[in-house]
Amino acid sequence: MNNIFVYCEITDDRTIADVSLELLSKGRKLAEELQVKLEAIVIGHDLKGIEKQIFPYGVDRVHIADDARLFPYTTLPHATLIIDLFAKEKPEVALFGATSVGRDIAPRIASAMRCGLTADCTSLEIGDHFENKTQTAYKNLLYQIRPAFGGNIIATIINPETRPQMATVREGVMKKEVYDDNYKGTVHKVDLSVLTEDDFVVEIIERHMEQSKVNIKNAQVIIAGGYGVGSRENFKLLYDLAEVLGAQVGASRAAVDAGFVEHERQIGQTGVTVRPKLYIACGISGAVQHRAGMDQSAQIISINTDINAPINHIADYSIIDNIADVLPKMIKYYKANSK
Amino acid sequence: MSFKIIVLAKQVPDTRNVGKDAMKADGTVNRAALPAIFNPEDLNALELALRIKDKLVDCEVIILTMGPFRAAEIIREAMYRGADRGYLITDRKFAGSDTLATSYTLSLAVKKLEPYNLILSGRQAIDGDTAQVGPQTAEKLNIPQITYAEEIIDVNSTHITVKRRLERGVEVVKSKLPVAVTVHSSAPACRQRVTKLLMKYKHSRTITELQNETKDYTELYSLRPYLQLEEWTVDDLHADVEKLGLSGSPTKVKKIENVVFQSKDSKVLTSSDADIDGLMKELLGSHVIG
Numbered sequence A: 001m002n003n004i005f006v007y008c009e010i011t012d013d014r015t016i017a018d019v020s021l022e023l024l025s026k027g028r029k030l031a032e033e034l035q036v037k038l039e040a041i042v043i044g045h046d047l048k049g050i051e052k053q054i055f056p057y058g059v060d061r062v063h064i065a066d067d068a069r070l071f072p073y074t075t076l077p078h079a080t081l082i083i084d085l086f087a088k089e090k091p092e093v094a095l096f097g098a099t100s101v102g103r104d105i106a107p108r109i110a111s112a113m114r115c116g117l118t119a120d121c122t123s124l125e126i127g128d129h130f131e132n133k134t135q136t137a138y139k140n141l142l143y144q145i146r147p148a149f150g151g152n153i154i155a156t157i158i159n160p161e162t163r164p165q166m167a168t169v170r171e172g173v174m175k176k177e178v179y180d181d182n183y184k185g186t187v188h189k190v191d192l193s194v195l196t197e198d199d200f201v202v203e204i205i206e207r208h209m210e211q212s213k214v215n216i217k218n219a220q221v222i223i224a225g226g227y228g229v230g231s232r233e234n235f236k237l238l239y240d241l242a243e244v245l246g247a248q249v250g251a252s253r254a255a256v257d258a259g260f261v262e263h264e265r266q267i268g269q270t271g272v273t274v275r276p277k278l279y280i281a282c283g284i285s286g287a288v289q290h291r292a293g294m295d296q297s298a299q300i301i302s303i304n305t306d307i308n309a310p311i312n313h314i315a316d317y318s319i320i321d322n323i324a325d326v327l328p329k330m331i332k333y334y335k336a337n338s339k
Numbered sequence B: 001m002s003f004k005i006i007v008l009a010k011q012v013p014d015t016r017n018v019g020k021d022a023m024k025a026d027g028t029v030n031r032a033a034l035p036a037i038f039n040p041e042d043l044n045a046l047e048l049a050l051r052i053k054d055k056l057v058d059c060e061v062i063i064l065t066m067g068p069f070r071a072a073e074i075i076r077e078a079m080y081r082g083a084d085r086g087y088l089i090t091d092r093k094f095a096g097s098d099t100l101a102t103s104y105t106l107s108l109a110v111k112k113l114e115p116y117n118l119i120l121s122g123r124q125a126i127d128g129d130t131a132q133v134g135p136q137t138a139e140k141l142n143i144p145q146i147t148y149a150e151e152i153i154d155v156n157s158t159h160i161t162v163k164r165r166l167e168r169g170v171e172v173v174k175s176k177l178p179v180a181v182t183v184h185s186s187a188p189a190c191r192q193r194v195t196k197l198l199m200k201y202k203h204s205r206t207i208t209e210l211q212n213e214t215k216d217y218t219e220l221y222s223l224r225p226y227l228q229l230e231e232w233t234v235d236d237l238h239a240d241v242e243k244l245g246l247s248g249s250p251t252k253v254k255k256i257e258n259v260v261f262q263s264k265d266s267k268v269l270t271s272s273d274a275d276i277d278g279l280m281k282e283l284l285g286s287h288v289i290g
């Protein structure tokens, strides 16, 4: 009762999605702060042994629903099972990835439970609240912090009265951390008898999932290019530097829209969120929507001809010059001086 | 039997071009400084609706929007592009609605239009940015949902087949009707206004708009009743007031902050050999690279 629940998404090869592991890591910390247990939900098919992937994140109990009709994901059967489970277990907090799946199912569940849901959170904290109107004090609420208005404002949202306090969180925002490799939880088999024919009225006819070829999310070093790079050809300089440094190439939306690079590399509010050791921003002005996806980088270097570009305000080093003059020199120095 | 499509559309401030005057000193949004537009993905939804209307012999496209009086603008805009009629849901009591209260209100309006075959909405509004209203309205109506539609591949009187655009792929799904479909920005752009329709509907007004005009339209409206845009209030919807607006919204905004830079102490360099070599040396030395 009153525990923290995380809905875990599974991939086609039966691994738990990164975003879900990130949420479990955050869930573990919240559980400790609130002194409650952490529980996970996995719904799919062929899930034998799946709990082994989950327990190391400090999960006390995993609810598993395993049935051929439950994979690939469709909204209604997953929602029906979770609504039934929540009605029985009365979670305090329920977290979902802000993914195609999470943003499809979480609102449906919140509507059925008549509880509040906060979309696309970038931070979750525990805090108190005093409601002036009713003179009521609330302890240990979940502060759900999210950008809105196209990224121009950051709102802190709370759900004082309704439970669970539900939130979706984007991939890459929370840090994935194994809690204890030997952590042992229990497995609970979810009751499937609540499913009816009506839950299967939407049928998948065709499905093409592409494994993402680029993995900028986990890169230690990212060389990101913006509209200022100028062309697809000019991006070659960025790939060259990335190759010698063992880095990945990322991009702003303007660079993606201009066709310089593929969409998978887009960083920011509508792309991926990254937190590398080093982020080199080449010809990127630093709009709020871009910064939202990279401002947690440990070190930022900006290369920009304009000293007033906003990106320079969050950069540790601002190289005020042309990309074409800077990158070749970096490559040259690195080749000459690294072992 | 006629095929009825309801399109949910929202008028939003254009958050894509936020200038300096868009934020007030207290950190709240100065809506007056931002132009009010048709939410972009709702235009994609309208286009998918109009494409069905192009194909079927007997099909009606109805716009539903909840908002202040001026939101009637987007009903007219939709009619210039081919929608048949629209309803403005407006009442002080709706103010402060979160997505749950919004969906409750919209679902009551949809119920007044029963029977319907299909609900189309945008995936996400560019102000609240939650993408929750589509699925929640579907739940309130107890009908299935299909999110992120890019194309309607087939539709008949009982079923619809839709191509969905997902983060890492595409999916084709088939559902029985009625269903609520949310539309992704990768769907075709909305067609332009049709001059003939612009001429026909440019004098269409809601009652409130008429009251604010000096000209007397009584005669015009008795001749052309299609110029009357309907307004629905709480009373028309027979709503449970507790489930509306602020009191019906479980989420509360505790704090809003303007996005500000946390300026770092930035060292400014040039492309001189000395600057670049020094920087690279430091990065190698601290093992950030290498």
Ligand SMILES: Cc1cc2nc3c(=O)[nH]c(=O)nc-3n(C[C@H](O)[C@H](O)[C@H](O)COP(=O)(O)OP(=O)(O)OC[C@H]3O[C@@H](n4cnc5c(N)ncnc54)[C@H](O)[C@@H]3O)c2cc1C
Pocket (backbone or CB within 6 Å): A150, A151, A225, A226, A227, A228, A229, A251, A252, A253, A254, A255, A266, A267, A268, A269, A270, A271, A272, A282, A283, A284, A285, A286, A287, A288, A289, A290, A293, A303, A304, A305, A306, A309, A321, A322, A323, A324, B015, B016, B017
């Ligand atoms: C709802 C919404 C979501 C969005 N999501 C994202 C997102 O996820 N990610 C994202 O990136 N953007 C996003 N955007 C777009 C964002 O607002 C900006 O438009 C975009 O980030 C700008 O990209 P840019 O910095 O590459 O281009 P610009 O702003 O055009 O900047 C180009 C920069 O290059 C510099 N430059 C030019 N030539 C050179 C040269 N030769 N050498 C060095 N520097 C040079 C210029 O000084 C300038 O600073 C979103 C916008 C909205 C409204």
Ligand SMILES: Cc1cc2nc3c(=O)[nH]c(=O)nc-3n(C[C@H](O)[C@H](O)[C@H](O)COP(=O)(O)OP(=O)(O)OC[C@H]3O[C@@H](n4cnc5c(N)ncnc54)[C@H](O)[C@@H]3O)c2cc1C
Pocket (backbone or CB within 6 Å): A116, A117, A118, A119, A146, A148, A149, A153, A155, A157, B008, B009, B010, B039, B041, B042, B064, B065, B066, B067, B097, B098, B099, B100, B102, B106, B120, B121, B122, B123, B124, B125, B126, B127, B128, B129, B130, B131, B132, B133, B134, B251
């Ligand atoms: C800063 C800020 C943060 C917020 N955060 C949250 C939050 O986390 N959780 C929450 O529950 N509420 C939140 N809200 C409230 C939310 O913006 C409103 O409830 C709003 O009425 C609907 O949400 P949306 O704009 O996100 O729409 P979305 O759910 O993104 O809209 C999806 C589609 O639904 C249809 N639609 C939406 N609203 C209407 C309407 N009024 N009339 C007709 N069709 C419509 C449109 O087709 C639209 O494309 C927030 C508001 C602000 C200002």
